[in-house]
Amino acid sequence: MARLQSLSLHHFRNIEQAELAFAPGLNVLIGDNAAGKTSVIEALWLLASGRSFRSHKPQQLIAFEQPQLVLFCEVAQHNQTFKLGLARDAQGVSLKLNGEKQPSQAEFARHLPIQLLTPESHRLLEEGPKARRQFLDWGCFYHHPNFMPAWRYYQRALKQRNQALKSQLSTDQVNLWNAPLVEAGERISQLRADYLTALTPYLVDFCQQLMPELQREPELKFYTGWPANAPNYASVLEDHLARDRQLGHTQYGAHRADIKIKVNHQEPLIGLSRGQQKLFVCALLLAQAHYLQAQTDDSVIMLIDDLPAELDLVHRTSLLQLLQNLGIQHLITSTARELIPGHENAQVFEIHKGTITGQRPSRSITSTGV
Ligand SMILES: Nc1ncnc2c1ncn2[C@@H]1O[C@H](COP(=O)(O)OP(=O)(O)OP(=O)(O)O)[C@@H](O)[C@H]1O
Ligand SMILES: [Mg+2]
Known part of the structure; x- marks a missing residue:
């Protein structure tokens, strides 16, 4: 099982500094257009794959007029906690796993089996x-x-x-x-x-x-x-x-x-x-x-950017139910929380012009069977 526990972002796109502590099941990130929702998804995808899904120029990911971006996340996997850090500046990228420098991205990918669904996924x-x-x-x-x-x-x-x-x-x-x-x-x-x-x-x-x-x-x-x-x-x-x-x-x-x-x-x-x-x-x-x-003791972490743009209410509900049944941790973005079925029991973060605030779910996610 891989569970994303936390993510911190520093000078990543329009986010100056943010910290998110994730729930094991449904996590929701709500914000207006241009608030920075896709940027959070992009940051996780960058940690997992070394790439952005919307820019070929890594320099564009660094906040305007800043020298470098830093991302850090903690993943619980196989009864251990792995700390993944990524820093990028004009010279290039540097990766650290539990404080040790890493020569390649592959180890990060092993600890972050992330799947991504965006409005462009039908490509x-x-x-x-x-x-x-x-x-x-x-x-x-x-x-x-x-x-x-x-x-x-x-x-x-x-x-x-x-x-x-x-x-x-x-x-x-x-x-x-x-x-x-x-x-x-x-x-x-x-x-x-x-x-x-x-x-x-x-x-x-x-x-x-x-x-x-x-x-x-x-x-x-x-x-x-x-x-x-x-x-x-x-x-x-x-x-x-x-x-x-x-x-x-x-x-x-x-x-x-x-x-x-x-x-x-x-x-x-x-x-x-x-x-x-x-x-x-x-x-x-x-x-x-x-x-x-079914085949390994791992589990994916699913990122879904702009879920309502993807699917109607009936299918949003079916998809989220399937994710819950499978016990998959997921992070979903939307412009309004009412558009996300089950948001009442989720870890909800709000993002406003790059500033994130989060509140703990009213009911524990584990008590809902996720
Ligand atoms: N390098 C950068 N430095 C600072 N701001 C940036 C940088 N790159 C992009 N931005 C700005 O970050 C903002 C957030 O963009 P993002 O795509 O994450 O928003 P969003 O919440 O997903 O919006 P939407 O709902 O429209 O999809 C945009 O206004 C964009 O212009
Ligand atoms: Mg977006």
């Missing part, structure tokens, strides 16, 4: 395969400790092969990288394929709960990133060398993987309304969350 269905690969890899990362090393190994080999192609080096020098690429690429593919197969029954279940009106079960098909009719990945690299040379990069591989989704025998963008697309993304995240709980 998972709309845009290119990158978001769907990230979705798959999120799961593989938490379920398989050897996924990350394989992925890093693959990225290194791919970079070298592409460099060799771009520099028009000899065939031998290009092919030198085929073996590591094939080894890591096939391992990654197997993990992704197995993950998707295991996840599908959970998805079917949550789709039924959130969209009982659907006539058929959704189908998810894994695309490895190379032609399905090829005997193996090694032969694809050999057969497409000439084209790779022309392009100056490796056309096929695990870096091109995707999930082909069908709902009611159609692509979700055709077969589902916009609201249903959002519910489908909710079902995907809930499936990941439940599968993680």
Whole structure:
């Protein structure tokens, strides 16, 4: 179980200084437009992933005219408390876990299994395969400790092969990288394929709960990133060398993987309304969350930015009920507390022009069964 206990922010976007102590179940952050709600969600996502979901320039996260931002959170996991600190200034980022400097973000991610639902989340269905690969890899990362090393190994080999192609080096020098690429690429593919197969029954279940009106079960098909009719990945690299040379990069591989989704025998963008697309993304995240709980002793922390913009009251209620049933800690933002079903029993924070005030729930969250 991972439980977010507290978060403090210093010079993060419009928040000069704030401290939040979270409840184990439902946490609600209320504020007007531009108050700083998404900034709080963004800060947690930054701690977990090292990235923002709305800016490619990390400098933009530092409050105007300040030299650095600092984030700090405490997570209870496996009967221990982990203290995660992140500081960013013009020179770069520095990370500390329990006071010890960290070379990479991966350890932070392990302690913060965060899932994110924003008004842009339906892009998972709309845009290119990158978001769907990230979705798959999120799961593989938490379920398989050897996924990350394989992925890093693959990225290194791919970079070298592409460099060799771009520099028009000899065939031998290009092919030198085929073996590591094939080894890591096939391992990654197997993990992704197995993950998707295991996840599908959970998805079917949550789709039924959130969209009982659907006539058929959704189908998810894994695309490895190379032609399905090829005997193996090694032969694809050999057969497409000439084209790779022309392009100056490796056309096929695990870096091109995707999930082909069908709902009611159609692509979700055709077969589902916009609201249903959002519910489908909710079902995907809930499936990941439940599968993680079923297979490991971990539990996700779900962040939902602007829930009312996402779903109508009936579906908001269903989603929150499912999260409560699963015992998932969640932080939800909204412009008005009345829009959040069950807010009476939640830890409610208010944010006004970057200043946060919080009050303890009137009834203990644990007494409501969360
Ligand atoms: N680096 C920064 N320094 C100071 N303020 C910033 C910085 N970056 C963004 N802001 C401001 O922070 C404010 C809060 O933005 P945020 O998106 O978090 O608000 P919000 O509460 O989510 O609003 P909405 O309800 O409209 O989604 C905005 O007014 C924005 O202009
Ligand atoms: Mg916002």
